[in-house]
Amino acid sequence: MNRSDGGLAYVVFPTTIGHCALVWDSSGAVVGSTLPQGGADQVRRAVLRWYPGAVETEPPVGIAGAVAAVCALLDAGTGDLVDVPLEMSAVPEFDRRVYDVVRRIPPGQTLTYGEVANRLGAPGAAQAVGQALGRNPFPPIVPCHRVLAAGRKIGGFSARGGPRTKLRMLETEGVYLEQPTLFDV
Numbered sequence: 001m002n003r004s005d006g007g008l009a010y011v012v013f014p015t016t017i018g019h020c021a022l023v024w025d026s027s028g029a030v031v032g033s034t035l036p037q038g039g040a041d042q043v044r045r046a047v048l049r050w051y052p053g054a055v056e057t058e059p060p061v062g063i064a065g066a067v068a069a070v071c072a073l074l075d076a077g078t079g080d081l082v083d084v085p086l087e088m089s090a091v092p093e094f095d096r097r098v099y100d101v102v103r104r105i106p107p108g109q110t111l112t113y114g115e116v117a118n119r120l121g122a123p124g125a126a127q128a129v130g131q132a133l134g135r136n137p138f139p140p141i142v143p144c145h146r147v148l149a150a151g152r153k154i155g156g157f158s159a160r161g162g163p164r165t166k167l168r169m170l171e172t173e174g175v176y177l178e179q180p181t182l183f184d185v
Contacts, residue, residue: 008054010047012040013067015074017168018160019043022070023051028062029087032137033070035159050137066141073140077107077173081141095132099142102133107173110146113155126150134158145169152177 008031010023018036021043025031032050037043047054059067062085072079082103088096101119105111111119113126113133122128133144139159145166149155154177157166167177 008051009057009059010051010054011059011063011067012043012047012056013071014040015071016172017074017165020070020074021047022059022063022066023047023054024059024063025087027085027087028060029085030063030066030138030141031087031090033139033141035139035165037160070140073107073143074169074172079107081143084141086138086141091137092132094128095135098129098132099136099138102142102144102147105143105146107143107146108175110148110152110170110175112148112150112152114150116147130156140169146173146175148177 007026008023010021012019012021015036018038019040020036021034022030023032034043034046037046044056066081066084069079069081069084073081088099091099097120098116101116113129116129117123117125120129129147133147134156136142136144139145145157147155154163154167157163159165170177
């Protein structure tokens with residue numbers, strides 16, 4: 001995730017699960033994003049660690065739309081992020097292919113790591129899919145939280161809060177891995 005070529009800007013914004021950030025280049029393409037890191041200041045530190053020299057600023061219209069879509073997704077389980085432009089020149093080819101498949105999983109639906117591998121034409125590559133998602137520099141634009149382990153088990157999640165955060169994000173979209181109780185709905 002390290003990029004120090006300058007010309008990058010970022011915005012930190014609140015969501016119901018905590019402060020997130022988007023980082024973009026001069027073309028308006030997102031080069032990275034982050035889920036909550038513990039608070040707005042922790043998010044800023046993470047962004048500057050990953051993208052030294054990035055400048056915090058008001059987002060241009062296209063990025064403001066992406067921020068609104070991320071908020072809609074995290075706050076209400078709605079929002080379409082598939083058209084947010086991503087700058088993936090620094091992303092390995094296999095990871096790009098994984099991200100393309102995962103970006104097309106609609107809110108409220110899931111796939112397993114194995115199903116993603118099959119869609120790539122790489123049966124047996126479930127572990128490699130999991131590793132690619134563990135390196136995802138674009139959460140939740142690339143919605144890695146929608147990819148589950150075999151048997152619809154939660155699997156891992158590298159964001160703060162780990163699998164608990166993944167479960168909360170899925171439940172916001174209406175995906176319950178266990179039957180919801182009266183108090184969950």
